[in-house]
Amino acid sequence: MDLSILLKGPFIVSVLKALRHGTLKTLFAIFAITFGISSIVFIIAAIDGSNLQAKKIINLLGPNSIFIRSGFGGKGTIRRMTYRLNMEDFRLVSKVIGVKSSAYMMLKKVNISVGDNNMKAYVVSAMKDFLTVFDYRIGVGRPFMKSEYIYAPKVCIIGTELSQELFGNKDPIGKSIRIAKTSFVIVGVFRKKGKLPSGRSLDNRAILPINSYRKFIEPEYKRFFAIKVKVRPDVSYDSIVQQIKKALLTNHAPDDFVVVTPETIRKFLNIFNITLSVYLGLVSVTALFIAGFVMSNIFSINVKVRAWEIGIRRALGASSSEILIQFLAEATLISLAGGLLGTVVGLLAIRFLMPMLNIPVVYPGMSYVAALVFSVATGLISAAIPARQAANWEPVRALRTRL
């Protein structure tokens, strides 16, 4: 097929003016496509965003890790009273074959202040191995020393956000802060860890050596929030998880605790992903199908109304393939306009709807590619039959059907 007419001035003018001439039909077709394309743009970003979410959460968990946190199944009036894990659990979990290292974590929301600068934040207990098992890396300063885990020194390590809040851009190392009722010296700042899926930041915490935590923060308390273990990569991950569950079930009901592994995160997010994909996929396929149907109808009316125009063009020398090209060009322009508008609407949906669905906002390149491909494909497929019909009319028959 000779496509050189696409570049001819009078042809381009003719196509554009034909579209303008049928403004209402053109706009109708454009909006139909817009609807379909915007949902495709959105669905791709939503899937991409939730995949990113999954990766982020798995990264937060750290490599070769299993995280066990207390369930909130209890009926206590204060939530921390329902923390169920205890030293016996920790001992059992640590003994599971394949567990390389383990640590537990206690935490409490307290007042932290420097001078008049006062805020509520979490303070966390650190037993030996805690920093490595919970993947805290020191950015500035130093980790706790061995002796600091044995005695109860007034030292702490804080997060970057907390440092920023209390000291601005100044170096916090060696400075004192007040945690609950005691003054501690900052010896280190841990590197940025990011946010939990719930949106809570992990970087505005203070960490105390375990015995300091016990002495100054919660002297009576014997239970804790979470246990985390690092496993040996040569032992089956699943069997370790099974053994840990079994160990915990000796003293607990199943909803007393939650075992979080990369697998459970992936499974949870996959279910979410599949539901989202199926739902949005159906919406966009339906929308595009309707768009194609609307466009096909508009084009077949268009071709019938303009039959004599096709006839006169044929009489003036247009070949049947040139008639086909003309109508497909009109369809393509409508599709591209719909695709462009659909992309804009889709981007707005990503910007404003995804935060509501708690999905990180992403603008994947695939969205644009898909918008282009699906819009043009819908246009060409739906216009193909009417356009071919127009192209195959005998010139004389077309000329005689003046409406």
Add this chain to the structure above:
Amino acid sequence: MAIIQLKKIKKIYQQGELQIEVLKGVDLQVEKGDFLAIMGASGSGKSTLLYIIGCLESPTSGSYHFAGSEISKLDDDSLSKIRNERLGFIFQSFYLIPYLTLFENVLVPTIYSKKKLDFKKRAKDLLTRVGLQERLSFLPSELSGGQKQRTAIVRSLINSPDIVLADEPTGQLDSKSAAQVMEILATLNEQGKTIILVTHDETTASYAKKRVIMKDGLIYPA
């Protein structure tokens, strides 16, 4: 030399069970430079004959030689090319595309032409010759019948065809506009253009140099 030679041309339309023989074996020869009027009542088959000459329709049987080549052997693309480069059409109801300006309408045949000429200049020259130079950006709906037909004449001439075919060109015009249009065609013929005209109107036919009469699908000398 004859530029058009029709031998025993028949055209039969099938309408359900019914066969309508519109042309019953037409012989016709048109020389270069002729100005021929085919006259006849409506339904006599004169328009069908013109459409066959114009390669818009193919005969059921018979042979049609155009400038030496047998038309029935050509495919759709070649016929389109002949219509584009060698034939110009003028119709009773003008057939100007409503959403294009007068100037853009005149350029429509050039979309389908492979020639690389300064068509815009040629269009302006021709439009000046028919007195439409002031109306270039008018839409067809803003033109009178005579102006529309003069535009259609320029459109038929834009690709410098060998032959201009006119189907009742004055059918929708008042007598003054009709005379203007026919004067233009007569002048074109004086300049060497071959013109074939189909009409039932005596006055219109009087501009032609030769006349034949079509009756019941056959041609008779006037």
